[in-house]
Amino acid sequence: MNTIEQFNKYVMHSYGRYDLVPEHGNGEIMTDEDGKEYIDFGSGIGTNSLGFCNDEWVEAICYQAKKIQHTSNYYYTKVQADFAKTLCETAGFSKVFFGNSGAEANECAIKLARKYSFDKYGAGRHKILTLVNSFHGRTLCTLSATGQDVFHNYFFPFVEGFDYVEANNIADLHAKIDDTVCAVMFEYIQGEGGVLPLEKEFVDEIFKICAEKDILTIADEVQTGVGRTGKFLAGEHFGKKADITTLAKGLAGGIPIGACLAGEKCADVFTPGTHASTFGGNPICCAGGQAVLNKLNSAGFLDEVAKKGEYFREKLLAMPEVKSVSGKGLMIGIELKTKNAADVVKAGLQNGLMLLTAKTKVRLLPPLTITYEEIDKGLAILAKLLS
Numbered sequence: 001m002n003t004i005e006q007f008n009k010y011v012m013h014s015y016g017r018y019d020l021v022p023e024h025g026n027g028e029i030m031t032d033e034d035g036k037e038y039i040d041f042g043s044g045i046g047t048n049s050l051g052f053c054n055d056e057w058v059e060a061i062c063y064q065a066k067k068i069q070h071t072s073n074y075y076y077t078k079v080q081a082d083f084a085k086t087l088c089e090t091a092g093f094s095k096v097f098f099g100n101s102g103a104e105a106n107e108c109a110i111k112l113a114r115k116y117s118f119d120k121y122g123a124g125r126h127k128i129l130t131l132v133n134s135f136h137g138r139t140l141c142t143l144s145a146t147g148q149d150v151f152h153n154y155f156f157p158f159v160e161g162f163d164y165v166e167a168n169n170i171a172d173l174h175a176k177i178d179d180t181v182c183a184v185m186f187e188y189i190q191g192e193g194g195v196l197p198l199e200k201e202f203v204d205e206i207f208k209i210c211a212e213k214d215i216l217t218i219a220d221e222v223q224t225g226v227g228r229t230g231k232f233l234a235g236e237h238f239g240k241k242a243d244i245t246t247l248a249k250g251l252a253g254g255i256p257i258g259a260c261l262a263g264e265k266c267a268d269v270f271t272p273g274t275h276a277s278t279f280g281g282n283p284i285c286c287a288g289g290q291a292v293l294n295k296l297n298s299a300g301f302l303d304e305v306a307k308k309g310e311y312f313r314e315k316l317l318a319m320p321e322v323k324s325v326s327g328k329g330l331m332i333g334i335e336l337k338t339k340n341a342a343d344v345v346k347a348g349l350q351n352g353l354m355l356l357t358a359k360t361k362v363r364l365l366p367p368l369t370i371t372y373e374e375i376d377k378g379l380a381i382l383a384k385l386l387s
């Protein structure tokens with residue numbers, strides 16, 4: 001039985017997978033079981049932020065694994081204290097709660113917002129407005145938060161207390177904000193929804209109306225955060241900082257982590273026993289996260305991410321099959337004129353290039369450390385696929 005047959009015999013079929021078995025990786029290059037090499041323009045959906053097996057990152061997590069791999073959250077660890085300090089200072093927040101994924105970070109944000117409101121105003125002010133076409137995760141609560149009907153199926157009953165505002169529709173936002181709303185949750189650039197940035201006026205209006213009514217803003221930066229767009233947080237492009245911001249994906253460079261960051265207003269809402277996670281703040285993941293932040297905070301690194309993003313855009317827009325390019329930095333959505341994005345991604349694998357889709361677009365989320373040489377090589381393959 002080969003790997004794929006064995007896998008399919010024992011692992012539940014909840015994913016549509018490609019027939020590819022990655023075996024090892026180095027930087028932007030992945031090698032499969034048969035020894036074939038691929039250039040990585042997907043980074044495990046924006047997760048291997050420093051590429052495959054970056055030296056400093058490997059050293060940091062191996063060092064931590066040999067020292068202490070897990071305690072419990074009944075105790076303190078220095079590595080979590082250090083990472084929390086770096087993360088809060090880098091992102092400009094007061095406190096953080098660590099979980100293990102984007103969905104968990106969002107669950108934490110939702111609980112935090114509801115408790116903030118409950119503590120201050122009592123029961124009944126618990127509704128969270130999210131945006132149509134958003135994506136917030138796969139737990140029951142974050143599926144409920146996700147503003148796409150296609151996800152509201154099979155698993156009834158969903159979690160109550162969500163309503164959905166059409167993105168960039170200020171009138172709809174006003175119509176749906178009432179006395180039962182405690183938070184508005186949004187992605188600055190909808191990732192799974194098709195790499196669609198929000199309009200600045202709409203973001204401004206969310207912050208304005210929320211400030212007036214003491215409604216919390218929750219920025220889901222699970223995909224846009226941690227340098228992906230050329231700033232540490234995508235909110236910086238809009239000149240905004242939400243009350244709560246969630247991170248995951250690239251934060252620990254490819255090992256499980258989720259973070260819910262809270263500003264001063266709501267940093268002390270949780271009291272002992274109100275939220276917890278066995279693995280949350282795991283020492284190895286914190287060590288990995290520290291290595292990622294050390295790299296991102298090094299001089300000029302994020303400017304380079306922005307420059308590489310511009311480089312990608314310029315080259316992509318010169319390809320005749322490309323209709324438009326959306327996103328920011330190294331979060332890139334490519335609208336095609338005639339070809340089907342899913343077919344292009346499949347052809348990419350045959351030609352040694354790992355790509356992603358987002359709805360009808362080809363999506364690129366390459367490692368933040370990608371070199372110009374690998375960008376050129378990968379784009380040459382893509383140009384051939386699109387010709």
Ligand SMILES: Cc1ncc(COP(=O)(O)O)c(C=O)c1O
Nearest residue numbers: 101102103135136137191222223
């Ligand atoms: C914006 C956003 N939020 C939440 C999630 C869920 O993250 P996870 O799969 O780590 O639970 C994703 C995953 O794609 C995402 O893009």
